[in-house]
Amino acid sequence: MSASLLQRHRAVMPSWLALNYAEPIEIVSGKGSRVTDAQGKGYLDFFTGILTNMIGYDVPEVREAVERQLATGVVHTSTSYLIGGQVELAEKIARLSGIPDAKVFFTNSGTEANEAALLLATYARRTDQVLAMRQSYHGRSFGAIGVTGNRAWTNVSYSPVHAHFLHGTDRHLPQFAGMSDAAYTEACVQDLRHVLATAAGGDVAALIAEPIQGVGGFTMPPDGLYAAYKEVLDEYGILLVSDEVQTAWGRTGQGFFGIENHGVTPDAMTFAKGLGNGFAVGGVVARAELMDALPAVGLSTFGGNPVSMAAANATLDYVLEHDLQANAAKQGDVIIGGLRAAAERLPAVRDVRGKGLMFAVELAGARAAAALMEACRERGLLVGKGGLYGNVVRMAPPLNLTDAEAAEGLAILTASLETLDAS
Incomplete structure (x- = not known):
């Protein structure tokens, strides 16, 4: 994080314009389902600019x-x-x-x-x-x-x-x-x-x-x-x-x-x-x-x-x-199914829900959701937050997510949940 950029942001942007993470990041490049921040750290992006980069970054056909x-x-x-x-x-x-x-x-x-x-x-x-x-x-x-x-x-x-x-x-x-x-x-x-x-x-x-x-x-x-x-x-x-x-x-x-x-x-x-x-x-x-x-x-x-x-x-x-609706169904089944299986041994998880590549994990409280977001970021995965009580981590990866990326994201989520549960 650039401390000076954060200070400048706070000086001229509204206080209610929320930033993710205890140390907010600036995304400076992207390719496919991955982005890189200003410090050179790479991430698999499971939130895609709040469901907006629907088929990822730097897609040749769109560009x-x-x-x-x-x-x-x-x-x-x-x-x-x-x-x-x-x-x-x-x-x-x-x-x-x-x-x-x-x-x-x-x-x-x-x-x-x-x-x-x-x-x-x-x-x-x-x-x-x-x-x-x-x-x-x-x-x-x-x-x-x-x-x-x-x-x-x-x-x-x-x-x-x-x-x-x-x-x-x-x-x-x-x-x-x-x-x-x-x-x-x-x-x-x-x-x-x-x-x-x-x-x-x-x-x-x-x-x-x-x-x-x-x-x-x-x-x-x-x-x-x-x-x-x-x-x-x-x-x-x-x-x-x-x-x-x-x-x-x-x-x-x-x-x-x-x-x-x-x-x-x-x-x-x-x-x-x-x-x-x-x-x-x-x-x-x-x-x-x-x-x-x-x-x-x-x-x-x-x-x-x-x-x-x-x-x-x-x-x-x-x-x-590319029939990305079918791919959303396929990859969503893998990730949601994997999260539900993991949730059976993780008391901090209240619910796993979703359809296709639009899924969420509900946790015990807002602090747990914030902690899960931080744990995912540390492991190289970007996710989002929501819920009436701020206790839900929600995700919507690119619709062209690959098998390997789905498996990678699921592994990071599971490992992050395990850490959260142990803390």
Whole structure:
């Protein structure tokens, strides 16, 4: 760590901008699934810039696509002009989404994407009431904070939306202890009906939900819960928005989009992070009826810019051509299975959960999670943290992770857990 760089960072950056590790690191180079810090230490990266470097670092196909666009001299034009790469990417996403008659609007981030989806839903339904999930996170902006069900990430109590929070990812609570998936799903559905009958006055615009909660520590409902919810939502005309910022593009291994695990097609999906493999891109894909309904003129100055579109098209093509969804399922089975086997002899581990290359270890407390992160870093593995109580170490390696890298990461995690348990 450069002490002077850390001092400069603290002098000019907000105090709430958290840094990982007791001695924060600066990543200065990367190749494949590995990065190197400013001190020359190498790491296997299992957190990929918070699930953003989806196919690793310095990928030739992505780099060359970006270089070709830069060579034209056109870095930016705005949505006031036609952008071929933007149309091409929108066509691919619309086709892959499974949403009938889909249209796509590009933004710069997942936060912006969720704001756009909330706007579409509240305008269509003419109400500010929105359903969201407990423990959820949808971004740092004013509207997104309003549908975030995690107090640690919520700055203000007031919001442009009136949110009601549902069960579905909180099976650790005593009232749900010992329930089967079916019983828990039924209890959640009945609670949804009760919320609609009591707390929610009049019409509700939408339910916005992450198929797997990112900041929430990769908590997730039983498969099929959102299909059961949608049956109720459809009775009231309430829309379903799936926040796919962390679960899209085959990461779960089970479906190309996380909501597919529930056997239901939403009215809209938001996306960002991994699609650009490090370049800023986000967006919403929704039914044309929803997307075209807004009456005011709109644009996105930087959303869908030519450089990001070049990177995103190349990234998505790479994911599809190399069937990385299948690789996520394969490598995830190895790592999650290995972690669960190790957890049987490690009392500090409360839970191992995940799908594909999106998995987490829940520990006894926040201190244990911080200690595990440090132990992994010392052994050359980068991981992330999350969870409602800050006690979860979460991981999302590149989707093209190799057999050898999966085995290496699992070995480091196991060794780090063993050290933690012994301390």
